[in-house]
Amino acid sequence: xxxxxxxxxxxxxxxxxxxxxxxxxxxxxxxxxxxxxxxxxxxxxxxxxxxxxxxxxxxxxxxxxxxxxxxxxxxxxxxxxxxxxxxxxxxxxxxxxxxxxxxxxxxxxxxxxxxxxxxxxxxxxxxxxxxxxxxxxxxxxxxxxxxxxxxxxxxxxxxxxxxxxxxxxxxxxxxxxxxxxxxxxxxxxxxxxxxxxxxxxxxxxx
Amino acid sequence: xxxxxxxxxxxxxxxxxxxxxxxxxxxxxxxxxxxxxxxxxxxxxxxxxxxxxxxxxxxxxxxxxxxxxxxxxxxxxxxxxxxxxxxxxxxxxxxxxxxxxxxxxxxxxxxxxxxxxxxxxxxxxxxxxxxxxxxxxxxxxxxxxxxxxxxxxxxxxxxxxxxxxxxxxxxxxxxxxxxxxxxxxxxxxxxxxxxxxxxxxxxxxxxxxxxxxxxxxxxxxxxxxxxxxxxxxxxxxxxxxxxxxxxxxxxxxxxxxxxxxxxxxxxxxxxxxxxxxxxxxxxxxxxxxxxxxxxxxxxxxxxxxxxxxxxxxxxxxxxxxxxxxxxxxxxxxxxxxxxxxxxxxxxxxxxxxxxxxxxxxxxxxxxxxxxxxxxxxxxxxxxxxxxxxxxxxxxxxxxxxxxxxxxxxxxxxxxxxxxxxxxxxxxxxxxxxxxxxxxxxxxxxxxxxxxxxxxxxxxxxxxxxxxxxxxxxxxxxxxxxxxxxxxxxxxxxxxxxxxxxxxxxxxxxxxxxxxxxxxxxxxxxxxxxxxxxxxxxxxxxxxxxxxxxxxxxxxxxxxxxxxxxxxxxxxxxxxxxxxxxxxxxxxxxxxxxxxxxxxxxxxxxxxxxxxxxxxxxxxxxxxxxxxxxxxxxxxxxxxxx
Numbered sequence: 014x015x016x017x018x019x020x021x022x023x024x025x026x027x028x029x030x031x032x033x034x035x036x037x038x039x040x041x042x043x044x045x046x047x048x049x050x051x052x053x054x055x056x057x058x059x060x061x062x063x064x065x066x067x068x069x070x071x072x073x074x075x076x077x078x079x080x081x082x083x084x085x086x087x088x089x090x091x092x093x094x095x096x097x098x099x100x101x102x103x104x105x106x107x108x109x110x111x112x113x114x115x116x117x118x119x120x121x122x123x124x125x126x127x128x129x130x131x132x133x134x135x136x137x138x139x140x141x142x143x144x145x146x147x148x149x150x151x152x153x154x155x156x157x158x159x160x161x162x163x164x165x166x167x168x169x170x171x172x173x174x175x176x177x178x179x180x181x182x183x184x185x186x187x188x189x190x191x192x193x194x195x196x197x198x199x200x201x202x203x204x205x206x207x208x209x210x211x212x213x214x215x216x217x218x219x
Numbered sequence: 220x221x222x223x224x225x226x227x228x229x230x231x232x233x234x235x236x237x238x239x240x241x242x243x244x245x246x247x248x249x250x251x252x253x254x255x256x257x258x259x260x261x262x263x264x265x266x267x268x269x270x271x272x273x274x275x276x277x278x279x280x281x282x283x284x285x286x287x288x289x290x291x292x293x294x295x296x297x298x299x300x301x302x303x304x305x306x307x308x309x310x311x312x313x314x315x316x317x318x319x320x321x322x323x324x325x326x327x328x329x330x331x332x333x334x335x336x337x338x339x340x341x342x343x344x345x346x347x348x349x350x351x352x353x354x355x356x357x358x359x360x361x362x363x364x365x366x367x368x369x370x371x372x373x374x375x376x377x378x379x380x381x382x383x384x385x386x387x388x389x390x391x392x393x394x395x396x397x398x399x400x401x402x403x404x405x406x407x408x409x410x411x412x413x414x415x416x417x418x419x420x421x422x423x424x425x426x427x428x429x430x431x432x433x434x435x436x437x438x439x440x441x442x443x444x445x446x447x448x449x450x451x452x453x454x455x456x457x458x459x460x461x462x463x464x465x466x467x468x469x470x471x472x473x474x475x476x477x478x479x480x481x482x483x484x485x486x487x488x489x490x491x492x493x494x495x496x497x498x499x500x501x502x503x504x505x506x507x508x509x510x511x512x513x514x515x516x517x518x519x520x521x522x523x524x525x526x527x528x529x530x531x532x533x534x535x536x537x538x539x540x541x542x543x544x545x546x547x548x549x550x551x552x553x554x555x556x557x558x559x560x561x562x563x564x565x566x567x568x569x570x571x572x573x574x575x576x577x578x579x580x581x582x583x584x585x586x587x588x589x590x591x592x593x594x595x596x597x598x599x600x601x602x603x604x605x606x607x608x609x610x611x612x613x614x615x616x617x618x619x620x621x622x623x624x625x626x627x628x629x630x631x632x633x634x635x636x637x638x639x640x641x642x643x644x645x646x647x648x649x650x651x652x653x654x655x656x657x658x659x660x661x662x663x664x665x666x667x668x669x670x671x672x673x674x675x676x677x678x679x680x681x682x683x684x685x686x687x688x689x690x691x692x693x694x695x696x697x698x699x700x701x702x703x704x705x706x707x708x709x710x711x712x713x714x715x716x717x718x719x720x721x722x723x724x725x726x727x728x729x730x731x732x733x734x735x736x737x738x739x740x741x742x743x744x745x746x747x748x749x750x751x752x753x754x755x756x757x758x759x760x761x762x763x764x765x766x767x768x769x770x771x772x773x774x775x776x777x778x779x780x781x782x783x784x785x786x787x788x789x790x791x792x793x794x795x796x797x798x799x800x801x802x803x804x805x806x807x808x809x810x811x812x813x814x815x816x817x818x819x820x821x822x823x824x825x826x827x828x829x830x831x832x833x834x835x836x837x838x839x840x841x842x843x844x845x846x847x848x849x850x851x852x853x854x855x856x857x858x859x860x
Contacts, residue, residue: 016735016746017768017775019236019758023424025789026230026780028801036799038343038420038790045412045446053450056487060458060469060480067475142467146476149467153458163836171844180849185803 031184033106039192047199050161054203057154061210064146071218072147076140078215079151083133088208090130091201094123102194105187113190114181117173124166131159138211154207165200169193231758232779240757243783248340248754250807259807261345262753266352267331268649271642273352274324275720277359281315284308286713289673293706295694305690306373307392311366313376314396317492318403319359321634322445325499326410328641329438331649333414335744335751336432338423338760340781340788343416344409346805346846351409353815358402361823365395372396375688377485378459380470380478385463394463394826397456401822404453411445414438421788422796423743424778425762432742432765433516434502436523440530441498447534448491455484465829479544486537494533496630497597498526500637501568504590507637507644508572510740511587512579515766517571525564525571532561542610543617551610558608565601569594584738585659589640592667596632600625603678618688621681627674639666639719646723647737651749652730658722665715672708676701741766746775759789762796810846817842 034040065071072078097119104112134155142152172186172193180186231240250256250265260266288308291299300308334342342348365371372392374383383393418439422431431439458469459481468474470481509516516522538546538554546554572594581587603625607613616622646654681687685698692698736745745768747756758777764770778798781787786804791797821835 016748017771017773019777020774021233021758021779022761022776023778023798024232024780025759025778025798025801026232028780028789028798030801030803032800035793036790038416038802041416041420042344042412045415048446049408049412049450052447053454056451056454056484060454060484063480063483064469064476067477073475142461142465145474146468146471149458149461149469149476153461153467167840171847175848180853183849183853186849 031188033188033191037188037192039188040195043192043196047196050199051203054157054207057150057157058206058210061150061154064150065214065218068147072140072215073145076144076147079134079139079212080137081212083130083137084208084212087127087130087134088204090123090126091204094120094127095198095201097123098194098197102191105190105194108187110176110182110187113187114176117169117176117190120169121173124169127162128166131155131162151211154211158204158207161200161203165193165196169197228782229784230780231783235783236757240783241752244754244757245752247783247786248752250753255809256807258812259349259809261341261349261805261807261811263330263334263342263345263348264649264751264753264755266348267327267329270327270330270352270355271324273356273359274320274327277315277319277363278324279716279720280363281312281320282713282716284312284315286709288312289706289709291690292692292702294703295692295696295699297691300690302690303373306688307366307371309688310372310375310378310396311362314362314372314399315359316630317376317496318400319355319362321496321630322407322492323355323403324638325441325496325634326407326414326445328499328503328638329414329434329441330410332645332744333417333435333438334421335648335747335755336435336742337418337421337426338743338746338756338762339417339421340755341786341804342413343421343788344413344805346808346811347409348413349808350811350815351406351413353812354402354409354818355406357815357819357822358399358406361402361819362395362399365392370395377489378456378481379485380459380462380481381472383459383481384470384478385466388463391826394460397460397463398822398826400452400456402819404449405818407445408449411442411449414442415446418442419793420790422791423760423762424789424791424796424798426791426796428794429520430762430765433505433519433522433526434499437498437502437505437526440526441495444491444495444498444530444533448488448495451484452488455481455488458484460825464826479541482541482544483537486540487534490537490540491530491533493626493629494529497633498529500593500634501526503637503641503644504572504593506740506742507586507590507640508575508579509766510644510738511582511584511590512576513582513739514575514579515741517574517578519765521567522571525567528564529561532557532564536561539608539613542613555608555610559605562601562605569598585654585656585663586640586644588660588663588667589636589643592663593632593636593640596628596636596667596670600628600630600632604629616681618686619681620677620685620687623687624674624677624681627670627677631670631674636667639663642723644738645744646726647730647733648744648749648751650727650730651733652726652728653733653737654726654730655722658718658725662715662718662722665711665718667715669708669710669712669715673705673712674708676705676708680705736768741769743767806851808846810842814839814842814846 097116101113101116138151140148140151142148172189175181176186250260291297291305330342330348370392372395374388374393378393378396381387418435461467462469468476470476470478472478505516535557536554538550539558643654643659680698680701683697733749735749743760746760758779761776761778781789781801786806787801788804789798790800790802792799817838821831821839824831824835
């Protein structure tokens with residue numbers, strides 16, 4: 014109970030109970046986690062260049078750069094997955110539940126392909142994590158991004174199951190779908206520099 | 220499906236207020252009775268209180284270790300303990316004070332106070348808040364149980380490689396340290412996210428950014444600093460564990476890694492960490508000074524800009540911890556300049572407080588005495604810091620007791636004194652009773668003078684060449700008297716702390732009844748009952764100035780219309796705090812605790828086998844899914860709009 018008597022100055026009953034983007038609390042939570050994870054990736058990239066600065070050649074002799082096939086297929090697939098993901102996000106924001114449900118299913122084969130390609134990536138690095146510092150950072154970057162992919166794939170699968178239940182129509186869930194699709198953008202955006210660092214920078218700098 | 224309009228649901232308003240509203244809100248916001256309610260609560264006040272008490276328990280433990288170290292050093296060539304035990308003691312002392320006391324207690328104060336200061340019913344992401352506490356507790360228990368089993372870490376609170384690497388620290392001691400870091404970082408980052416979201420989105424209508432209480436400003440800056448700095452130590456300690464456990468070579472010079480990489484990653488976190496600890500203290504001092512001088516803090520915009528500037532500069536000075544490692548000449552010049560630059564915003568703050576006191580009508584109550592202790596001690600610590608920004612002086616006093624003196628002056632002066640004042644100040648809000656004034660003054664003088672007697676001689680010892688982290692010293696070095704004086708001071712300091720705790724425990728049961736606003740303070744947290752009801756405010760307050768309770772002496776302007784049959788919070792716009800949305804706030808849940816337990820099992824097992832990371836993920840995933848899966852009745856709000 015308030016110490017001072019209240020003086021009523023307005024009513025909030027007619028305010029909406031959900032909104033997309035920066036008006037919602039979820040969005041701010043997701044953005045804060047972007048900042049945390051983005052900082053961690055940025056620092057890991059810093060470690061990469063710090064270690065590179067200690068070497069005369071990159072990768073150090075006699076190691077070969079990673080093979081390109083699996084990583085490049087992964088990159089193409091994750092970029093293509095943005096198409097169904099954007100369709101889901103837009104459908105969520107116009108409350109088109111049927112489209113959301115259908116296109117979230119379409120994303121599943123993309124997830125499967127990504128995980129298969131990622132497994133082959135570890136096999137195509139041409140170095141082990143305990144060979145030298147170069148191997149350590151290459152494996153760490155790929156592993157960090159693997160945890161990123163696994164978290165969001167698990168999250169998306171749970172959300173897909175949820176959206177097909179009768180609770181799928183609740184506004185909160187629709188906002189979750191939209192924020193989840195935003196998170197997916199962050200997952201592939203962080204992948205692009207990591208892809209370049211693992212596969213291309215060792216070819217460019219020699 | 221029934222479609223209901225917003226008006227069909229029970230809400231507060233002129234028709235529902237007073238005792239009837241209180242009963243209704245208590246039902247909605249109350250926890251289950253007994254142990255189950257205790258384990259499942261998502262109330263920011265209960266979790267904040269729990270966090271504060273736990274942090275003080277860890278502080279007391281680390282304080283006992285400090286006393287043991289002071290006894291060992293009281294005279295030359297004492298043999299109270301082995302060098303190995305001494306190494307564990309100073310490592311445990313520093314680690315506990317920094318990771319289990321200083322940062323958690325400041326975030327805990329924010330968990331308790333920020334929602335009350337900005338006029339909302341609960342913190343954002345309340346279940347994450349519960350999860351954070353359990354993670355913090357588990358990390359602290361891990362460290363201390365390991366210490367009791369004689370596998371306490373012994374490589375110093377910053378665990379420099381190569382000493383902490385697999386070659387020079389075999390066994391599990393450093394792994395325990397590194398994994399404790401992971402626990403506390405997860406906990407601290409979770410709270411930082413909640414604080415940012417709460418401050419930006421849940422402020423009372425009318426509380427624009429330029430009307431935000433200064434403690435809320437400091438916590439916004441601090442939370443952002445946590446977000447940008449803690450990933451660095453989390454990454455660094457992750458790489459350290461992987462060097463030790465699976466044979467990576469990040470810090471191994473023989474395989475083209477570099478031990479200095481650890482120092483960069485550690486201090487990129489470690490320096491901001493110091494300001495993460497000190498800035499909330501600046502917030503406490505601002506509130507206490509305002510209330511006890513009965514005048515708004517002088518030059519509010521300058522204070523806010525200084526806070527933000529300190530937060531930014533914090534990220535540009537980490538290399539001054541590495542002057543002794545050898546740097547390029549430009550590096551020395553840059554980091555010297557950046558370090559000295561910090562004294563400008565810090566100085567502006569000090570002058571603003573002095574101006575506030577000068578222009579006010581001071582009342583010398585216990586909390587206000589701590590403000591003076593803070594200014595006196597922190598200025599000395601700040602000045603010895605500026606001295607060390609100069610590379611020749613730094614090289615001379617590096618790793619000596621001068622450094623020990625400096626950082627205790629800054630951290631105890633800058634953070635612990637304001638914290639003790641803050642607890643005395645907000646004690647009536649939390650418990651409903653005043654802390655005893657007489658005993659408060661006795662403990663204040665013991666703490667303040669005991670501190671000076673303990674740590675001032677260390678400046679001299681450092682300049683006379685006594686290195687830190689030595690378990691003893693030979694006779695004839697000329698260090699005996701000052702060490703003995705420091706030891707005597709440390710017991711006076713400890714006696715002061717004991718009296719402070721006795722006073723707090725005693726007052727919680729027998730102190731004078733406080734009432735909602737015993738100090739006649741200006742902030743919103745004083746507009747509600749002491750202790751506040753679980754729902755914080757009966758109606759959502761409206762703010763029209765920086766000092767709302769001084770400007771509305773007869774009534775509290777409020778807005779009505781939040782649901783009373785479900786936990787609902789008001790979201791407002793980021794800059795101007797215009798009412799925007801009503802969003803639900805999470806109900807109590809056991810799943811944050813279950814998730815924390817699953818994560819704890821994985822973290823601890825991963826010290827022993829990397830496969831724990833793979834296998835341990837599944838129980839964590841299961842607990843998290845159970846946490847997020849919506850339960851309870853469907854929302855009665857309109858479903859299709």
